[in-house]
Amino acid sequence: MSDRPIAAGPHDDITDVTGIELGHATDLQRATGCTVIIARAGARPGVFQPGGAPGTLDTDLAAPENAVQDVHAVLLTGGSVTGLDAAADVRRVLQDQGVGLPMAPDQPPLPIVMGAVVFDLMIGQPHGPPDGSGRDAAINANSRPVAQGSVGVGTGCTIAKTGPLGTSIKGGVGSASLVHDSGLIVGAVVATNAVGDIINPANGRLVAGARADQPGQMLRATDTLFNRSLEQYQAEFDARFPRPHEQAGANTTLCVVATNARLHKGTARRVAIMASAGLSRTISPIFTPADGDTIFTLATGDIDVTAIPTLLTLTGAMAAEAVAAATLRSVERAQTVAGIPSVRDWTATLETTETTETASP
Numbered sequence: 101m102s103d104r105p106i107a108a109g110p111h112d113d114i115t116d117v118t119g120i121e122l123g124h125a126t127d128l129q130r131a132t133g134c135t136v137i138i139a140r141a142g143a144r145p146g147v148f149q150p151g152g153a154p155g156t157l158d159t160d161l162a163a164p165e166n167a168v169q170d171v172h173a174v175l176l177t178g179g180s181v182t183g184l185d186a187a188a189d190v191r192r193v194l195q196d197q198g199v200g201l202p203m204a205p206d207q208p209p210l211p212i213v214m215g216a217v218v219f220d221l222m223i224g225q226p227h228g229p230p231d232g233s234g235r236d237a238a239i240n241a242n243s244r245p246v247a248q249g250s251v252g253v254g255t256g257c258t259i260a261k262t263g264p265l266g267t268s269i270k271g272g273v274g275s276a277s278l279v280h281d282s283g284l285i286v287g288a289v290v291a292t293n294a295v296g297d298i299i300n301p302a303n304g305r306l307v308a309g310a311r312a313d314q315p316g317q318m319l320r321a322t323d324t325l326f327n328r329s330l331e332q333y334q335a336e337f338d339a340r341f342p343r344p345h346e347q348a349g350a351n352t353t354l355c356v357v358a359t360n361a362r363l364h365k366g367t368a369r370r371v372a373i374m375a376s377a378g379l380s381r382t383i384s385p386i387f388t389p390a391d392g393d394t395i396f397t398l399a400t401g402d403i404d405v406t407a408i409p410t411l412l413t414l415t416g417a418m419a420a421e422a423v424a425a426a427t428l429r430s431v432e433r434a435q436t437v438a439g440i441p442s443v444r445d446w447t448a449t450l451e452t453t454e455t456t457e458t459a460s461p
Contacts, residue, residue, distance in 0.1 A: 111277065
């Protein structure tokens, strides 16, 4: 048993952070959905957008120079830009529950909801999330262990899109947490819908890449990108974008990092920046022109990490580790949806083939 002062939280997910709730709405027929992370008492936000094609809602609120100090929810949704309509339903649910900025005594509170989208319109029925998905996710929000895999915003997520058209692997939603013996908690939830492969940072092993010709085998993005000539890239371009899943805005990995650290908006952004290292360790390539990668921080403010400056570094380092673990889980726990195989199902094909060949006389 390890005697390190840091370990996974009781749930090992983002709801280990006191005051944080999460809810999913899932539509398997349309292969889309949304996920809402709620801080009913408010949380100090930070945002970092290293991807080249973000699709977001009200992220300017997290800028230090702007007046609003706390937000009450972050919406992660499929459906591309039309999915952001779900934020209105989230606001209505929270307002009905008395959550938001207090106004005049005879006025309801104003819930502050930030959001971001993934592009999942290439599988399932080509529509955004159904009406009411934001309402359902908000109503479903709770502090119990988080459902992971092909649920919520992860329902239509796919990854590993540098290979030939139609060779991607199923992405999804994952979550993880870390607790320090000081009481500091950092949790993360990640929706992985990336152009790139998924790599295990512990050993460099390819966890999920584009499907190769042989059942169960996968290609590395570095090979599929590096081994195409300029003429091949030009031919693809001249054919009027036969690979729409790789165009700007057609991908994206979204993260929410929650912590009970006491932060201001500037240091919350610093934690988001440090958390992005978790994506760099597990997704290759990352932050491409076709990815809208966005990291949110929600700080609930119980543990003072400013008295000892290196505690802020600890917070960011814990965030990066939690993001890396959540990213791996988002793919490892995904299920096959709309004909896109999960990595478990695809590699099981190889294992079945190898077993059959071994058993053959």
